[in-house]
Amino acid sequence: MNQQAPVLELKKIRKTFGAVVAIQDFSLELYAGKVTALVGDNGAGKSTLVKIMSGVYSPTSGDILLDQEPVKFKNSSTARAKGIEVVYQDLALCDQQPVYMNLFLGREYTKSPIPVLDRKRMVKETEALVKELDVRIPSALSAISDLSGGQRQGVAIARATHWAEKLILLDEPTAALGVAETARVESIIQGLKARNIAIFIISHSLDQVFRLSDNICVLRQGVQIGVRETAKTDKNEIVSMITGLSY
Numbered sequence: 001m002n003q004q005a006p007v008l009e010l011k012k013i014r015k016t017f018g019a020v021v022a023i024q025d026f027s028l029e030l031y032a033g034k035v036t037a038l039v040g041d042n043g044a045g046k047s048t049l050v051k052i053m054s055g056v057y058s059p060t061s062g063d064i065l066l067d068q069e070p071v072k073f074k075n076s077s078t079a080r081a082k083g084i085e086v087v088y089q090d091l092a093l094c095d096q097q098p099v100y101m102n103l104f105l106g107r108e109y110t111k112s113p114i115p116v117l118d119r120k121r122m123v124k125e126t127e128a129l130v131k132e133l134d135v136r137i138p139s140a141l142s143a144i145s146d147l148s149g150g151q152r153q154g155v156a157i158a159r160a161t162h163w164a165e166k167l168i169l170l171d172e173p174t175a176a177l178g179v180a181e182t183a184r185v186e187s188i189i190q191g192l193k194a195r196n197i198a199i200f201i202i203s204h205s206l207d208q209v210f211r212l213s214d215n216i217c218v219l220r221q222g223v224q225i226g227v228r229e230t231a232k233t234d235k236n237e238i239v240s241m242i243t244g245l246s247y
Contacts, residue, residue, distance in 0.1 A: 013062035037213035055079030083165030150181025
């Protein structure tokens with residue numbers, strides 16, 4: 001039994017697109033300093049849930065509570081203002097811009113009396129953050145286009161970490177990476193727990209899910225099958241929940 005209050009709570013969330021029911025009666029609690037993984041086959045509704053939690057979609061019915069207070073996200077900007085950040089599969093990075101500009105994209109620091117970019121401050125904060133998270137890049141001044149896939153993923157996670165006060169949502173964060181780069185990104189994700197932020201991760205890799213998560217939520221065809229404490233379940237049970245087949 002978790003004694004602390006959840007950072008984010010979903011209650012009986014339902015999402016329809018016309019006659020199609022994408023999410024049906026979904027409830028979940030996310031806690032600070034904990035990693036919750038969401039698993040399910042393609043088309044199960046995982047990305048739809050992330051979009052609901054990040055303000056891209058509004059639920060058809062049900063409630064979202066942030067720090068036990070009801071909230072309605074009008075759009076993704078509203079969710080970001082509440083301390084929720086997302087790292088999507090496509091990363092949403094500007095290849096021709098340096099790392100530090102990507103970290104502050106849309107939220108650049110300026111200095112007075114004439115409003116000009118405070119590049120020195122942004123570079124300094126970027127360097128401090130990537131060092132803290134152990135994101136191994138040549139420099140905060142490096143162009144994104146010069147970085148490897150794993151380094152880009154690290155920058156995207158660092159950006160989310162810099163701005164997230166409550167929750168980070170990770171949608172397949174290592175899907176396109178090799179073994180070594182996956183290990184580096186997983187190390188960064190594990191380091192986020194120490195920042196006392198709630199972490200929600202979608203992953204197709206059960207090995208990764210069992211390495212990173214504290215809890216596993218299973219979704220099948222838009223229906224929540226159940227939530228298991230990672231330390232008290234195994235892959236056979238999770239696969240059975242995903243497929244609907246007994247083991």
